[in-house]
Amino acid sequence: EVLPHFKSISGIEWEFKLNSMVQMDSSKSGFVGSQVELRCQFVNSNPPVKISQVTWQKLVNGTKQNVAIANPALGVSVLSPFKERVRFKNPAVRQRTPSLEDTTIVFNKLKLSDESTYICEYTTFPAGNRENMVNLTVYARPMIQMSLSTPSVVAGTKDLKMTVATCVSANGKPPSVITWETDLNGESNTQEIRNPDGTVTVRSDYLVVPSREIHQQLLTCVSTYNDEQYTDSVTLNIQYEPEVIIEGFDGNWYLNRENVQLTCLADANPPISLFQWRYLNGTMPSTAELGDDVLIFKGPVTYDIAGTYICDASNSIGTGSASVEVIVTGVFTLPTRL
CATH class of the missing domain: 2.60.40.10 (Immunoglobulins)
Known part of the structure; x- marks a missing residue:
């Protein structure tokens, strides 16, 4: 009953x-x-x-x-x-x-x-x-994978955010929760895909404005599944055109001074493939010897080497330039003490 x-x-x-x-x-x-x-x-x-x-x-x-x-x-x-x-x-x-x-x-x-x-x-x-x-x-424990969106990202001139890395927690049940740990000023875009077998794939893209400043910055994905945490990190590879400065002229190139030179320093990714020197005041002085990133002046300083020098540094992304005006004085000048 x-x-x-x-x-x-x-x-x-x-x-x-x-x-x-x-x-x-x-x-x-x-x-x-x-x-x-x-x-x-x-x-x-x-x-x-x-x-x-x-x-x-x-x-x-x-x-x-x-x-x-x-x-x-x-x-x-x-x-x-x-x-x-x-x-x-x-x-x-x-x-x-x-x-x-x-x-x-x-x-x-x-x-x-x-x-x-x-x-x-x-x-x-x-x-x-x-x-x-x-x-x-x-x-179902998910498969966690983190990757750069491409091996390298080219920095742009506009402030446009683009995906630089992706973190995927695939075929999990229940779905994972993905967060990002980084000092970058970016944002994440996360979506869940429901699979036919009842599992869920969570994909999170990290977007940031590519720039020279964030090259080699660390980006960490944290995937939390139940009470378990999985972390994976990538180092950003941002390609950018050269940023150039010229060192060597200290404002005290006086007549008959020996061993003076100009050095072209360039921050670039990928590395510089070509350095070129130009002299804006006519033909390059005969005492100037070109050596890729270095312009060496042989013999004592004369008034002939005064003028404006430009260094063009190029990589596969573009060309950066810097200039310096060399002034030749008649006598040695003591450096000014601060």
Whole structure:
């Protein structure tokens, strides 16, 4: 006889359970590929009832699908598609005179499709059927990958933000939460893609204005899955045209001074492929010797080397230039002390 549900005056719903003889966990969980036990134990009465059969079932769209059956006369049967992955834990269940009080089953190599509600049903005499259920949740650890959007990004002249790095947490269940750790003044754009198998792929792009100042800056992706954190970092490779200065003229090039030279210093990525020197006051002085980034003046200083010198430094991105005006004085000048 099945007793009905009823509600008390306080509004709390109670249920008389004829199935309290079947003890199970209310919920269990495991990761894809792992093993999980679904406990089912029968607490017999006094005097004891006779167990005729135990049937494990999976609820699929409201209908019951048999998983495993233990019968004292017919033995143990595990049905497709569970045959290779499900077994009764207690060896006594599989004996000639089986003990069916503990019919815990073990799932191996969990699949996402195993997530469901499972019913453990005892057929007894004379008490009839007794059952209970457990909710099985299957998790999937994501694959974490971080990468630069391209091996290198070219700095632009406009303040346009562009994607410089991408962090992907693929095929996770539940989905990961992606955050970024960096000193850069950028922003992230995150989206979730729901996969047909129930997993979620989270993709987060980091956008920033590419510039010389952020070259070789560190960018770290933090992916949080359940209570686990995964971090990965990349170093930005920003390509930019040369920024050039000329060193060597100290304002004290006087007549007959020896060993003077100008050096072209360029900050560039990729490195400088070509240095070129120009003299704006006519033909390059005969005492000037060109040596890539260095312009060496041989012999003593004369008035002939006075004038404006320009260094052009080029890489594959562009060309940067700097100039210096060389003034030749008649006498040595003591440096001014601050």
